[in-house]
Amino acid sequence: MPSKKRKRGERPSIHPRNRYADNPPDFSLLASLYPSFSQFVFYSKDGRPRIDWTDFNATRELTRVLLHHDHGLNWWIPDGQLCPTVPNRSNYIHWIEDLLASDIIEKIEANGGKVRAFDIGTGANCIYPLLGASLLGWSFVGSDVTEVALEWAEKNVKSNPHISELIEIRRVDVSDTASSSGIVESSGGNRTEDSSQGQCDVVELASLEMKDFCDFGVTCKGETDKNQRRYNEAKHSNVDEGNQGPPILLGVLKEGEKFDFCMCNPPFFESMEEAGLNPKTCCGGTPEEMVCQGGERAFISRIIEDSATLKQSFRWYTSMVGRKSNLKFLMSKLREVGVTIVKTTEFVQGQTCRWGLAWSFMPTAKRLVPSHAAEKSNLSFMLEGLHRQTSAFYVLQSIESFFCHFGASCKSNPSSFTVDVSVSSDHCDAILKSDVEKLDEASSHTCVAESSSSASLPTDTGYTPGKRVTPTEGQSTVRSILICVSAVGKIPEAQVLQRERPAI
Numbered sequence: 001m002p003s004k005k006r007k008r009g010e011r012p013s014i015h016p017r018n019r020y021a022d023n024p025p026d027f028s029l030l031a032s033l034y035p036s037f038s039q040f041v042f043y044s045k046d047g048r049p050r051i052d053w054t055d056f057n058a059t060r061e062l063t064r065v066l067l068h069h070d071h072g073l074n075w076w077i078p079d080g081q082l083c084p085t086v087p088n089r090s091n092y093i094h095w096i097e098d099l100l101a102s103d104i105i106e107k108i109e110a111n112g113g114k115v116r117a118f119d120i121g122t123g124a125n126c127i128y129p130l131l132g133a134s135l136l137g138w139s140f141v142g143s144d145v146t147e148v149a150l151e152w153a154e155k156n157v158k159s160n161p162h163i164s165e166l167i168e169i170r171r172v173d174v175s176d177t178a179s180s181s182g183i184v185e186s187s188g189g190n191r192t193e194d195s196s197q198g199q200c201d202v203v204e205l206a207s208l209e210m211k212d213f214c215d216f217g218v219t220c221k222g223e224t225d226k227n228q229r230r231y232n233e234a235k236h237s238n239v240d241e242g243n244q245g246p247p248i249l250l251g252v253l254k255e256g257e258k259f260d261f262c263m264c265n266p267p268f269f270e271s272m273e274e275a276g277l278n279p280k281t282c283c284g285g286t287p288e289e290m291v292c293q294g295g296e297r298a299f300i301s302r303i304i305e306d307s308a309t310l311k312q313s314f315r316w317y318t319s320m321v322g323r324k325s326n327l328k329f330l331m332s333k334l335r336e337v338g339v340t341i342v343k344t345t346e347f348v349q350g351q352t353c354r355w356g357l358a359w360s361f362m363p364t365a366k367r368l369v370p371s372h373a374a375e376k377s378n379l380s381f382m383l384e385g386l387h388r389q390t391s392a393f394y395v396l397q398s399i400e401s402f403f404c405h406f407g408a409s410c411k412s413n414p415s416s417f418t419v420d421v422s423v424s425s426d427h428c429d430a431i432l433k434s435d436v437e438k439l440d441e442a443s444s445h446t447c448v449a450e451s452s453s454s455a456s457l458p459t460d461t462g463y464t465p466g467k468r469v470t471p472t473e474g475q476s477t478v479r480s481i482l483i484c485v486s487a488v489g490k491i492p493e494a495q496v497l498q499r500e501r502p503a504i
């Protein structure tokens with residue numbers, strides 16, 4: 001079920017299906033049930049139970065008891081690892097649930113109708129696979145690069161046998177690149193902070209042999225020739241763009257794997273100093289978890305680059321974004337790689353804002369006229385590929401005028417670029433059966449009306465009032481209307497991607 005639309009200016013709120021939306025965690029109750037938690041709960045002057053959000057042990061214990069009490073999950077992380085807040089992380093899961101339920105892109109059931117997901121950088125806490133599997137029965141591959149994350153993610157999965165079958169923890173090979181976080185492997189195998197943090201010790205990707213990639217990669221083992229080739233190509237292009245780092249999707253996915261979506265809470269920051277700017281809470285977070293060269297902008301750019309190669313291996317690619325300025329940058333990058341759709345949302349994270357960014361290479365879905373609407377002869381068109389700055393509004397007006405000319409009741413919606421036309425069954429028949437002459441007349445009328453009513457219409461677009469493409473023999477009347485609209489829209493790029501004939 002899609003989330004309620006927020007009104008302009010309204011503060012984003014917790015997702016309506018988030019179990020904490022109407023029932024925030026009750027610290028008193030939890031303290032009475034969990035003695036290990038009660039030690040962290042104190043009562044303020046107004047008698048309300050509180051915890052010290054700057055105490056890592058308190059926030060970790062809260063997460064542990066919420067996951068246990070509300071989700072039936074056993075969970076733990078070692079000191080200092082990033083501790084997730086359950087209500088916040090649930091918002092991202094529910095937003096993806098909305099994306100999957102929407103009909104914006106075509107539905108393809110690649111895994112027998114079961115939702116299969118990929119969590120990039122699952123962390124020691126493995127929070128997204130645990131929540132996604134327990135709340136919604138989704139299956140996950142959770143990837144990570146650090147030993148501690150892989151070890152603890154695995155432990156967290158194994159301590160929940162009821163969902164462990166649904167979650168695979170996958171090691172990402174870091175041997176062919178130095179960590180993008182400025183962290184290098186010590187000789188003992190433990191991960192230590194490079195003294196020259198930020199100046200990370202990057203191995204030239206281009207100098208690697210295929211062997212290096214295969215020997216260590218969990219995905220290679222001979223079966224992923226195609227992925228290796230694509231990964232190697234991507235390595236070269238990444239070197240050019242300076243976005244080096246361990247593989248993210250290319251080189252981690254196995255041959256032929258298909259996912260409904262990927263998600264990612266990326267290392268947001270370029271340095272730990274930047275990461276430590278919120279002293280009001282203590283959710284832990286090691287440099288490996290919080291920092292990467294180039295910050296989230298570089299990390300998510302690499303996901304975008306991988307997605308441009310993997311295209312429909314995922315229905316949706318998604319990531320959290322920490323900064324609005326990065327969101328804008330990333331959206332323009334997405335346009336460059338030719339995605340079919342981009343969606344964003346804003347998440348409430350206490351005092352801070354985070355954004356959700358989703359994109360897809362799937363064809364946008366045909367809007368089927370729902371049966372109840374068809375009965376009412378409700379005919380709707382959707383225009384895509386219109387550039388806002390090139391008067392899409394007037395295109396909609398043209399469509400509206402066209403149908404109005406035939407006496408139909410019309411309503412255009414400039415924000416969704418749709419025009420809904422409501423007519424009786426007989427009337428609709430009459431419009432659709434109108435001969436070409438009538439249509440010509442109608443479209444000319446539309447054009448003239450548009451040009452005379454709009455002093456601000458651009459004049460450099462090759463627009464000729466009254467010009468339209470005459471439908472060829474055999475084209476449906478609906479088709480001819482749409483071609484006409486395209487022509488009067490003065491927008492060469494405008495394409496009518498979807499059209500329906502009502503079932504009348």
Ligand SMILES: C[S@@+](CC[C@H](N)C(=O)[O-])C[C@H]1O[C@@H](n2cnc3c(N)ncnc32)[C@H](O)[C@@H]1O
Nearest residue numbers: 121122123143144145172246247265266267289
């Ligand atoms: C901010 S943490 C997110 C952890 C967890 N998903 C969460 O939301 O709390 C980022 C994670 O990404 C991992 N990471 C960094 N580079 C990676 C890569 N190339 N592939 C997979 N994971 C990576 C880090 O080790 C870290 O665990």
